Amino acid sequence: MKKIFMVLALATSLTMPCFADEDKVDGLNVIVTSGEPQTQMMSMVLSMMTIEKLNKKVNMVLCDKAGTLALKDSDSPVVKAMDASPKQVMQKLISKGMDVKLCPLYLPNIGKDESVLIEGVKVADPAKVAARLLNKNFNILSY
Secondary structure (H helix, E strand, C coil), rough: HHHHHHHHHHHHHHHHHHHHHHCCCEEEEEECCCCCCHHHHHHHHHHHHHHCCCCCCEEEEEEHHHHHHHHHHCCCEEEECCCCCCHHHHHHHHHCCCCEECCCCHHHHHHHHHHEEEECCCEECCHHHCCCCCCCCCEEEEC
8 A cells, every 4th residue: 555655746847837837838849750641740730720820830850851841942741630731730820920940951962942832931040949959948740
């Protein structure tokens, strides 16, 4: 019986801070590297809920295969459950204030410059991204 109380006490002490700090979190830092449309869409859906339902800030960094979402001439397939593409949802989120940055390694490695980026996406400053990731007022999600 004593062990059960110890386990319950430990579980409570580990989970209570998560609930107590929920209102103190300012938002999310979301890092998207996957080229898979469903994975990209999940990052967008959770970002949308964070902005629209919780009134929190979202900072997103696109790297690797997810960098194509930032390109004007790229296609992004429609995901059936949302009846939209990850790129379409991302553009809607940008209009709602989501800050989207592109990994600074991406454009040089595809031989292009910032002129190919959709409106609202800028190349990331690594020092600023690092500072955001260290900000304890933001949770980090990586896809």
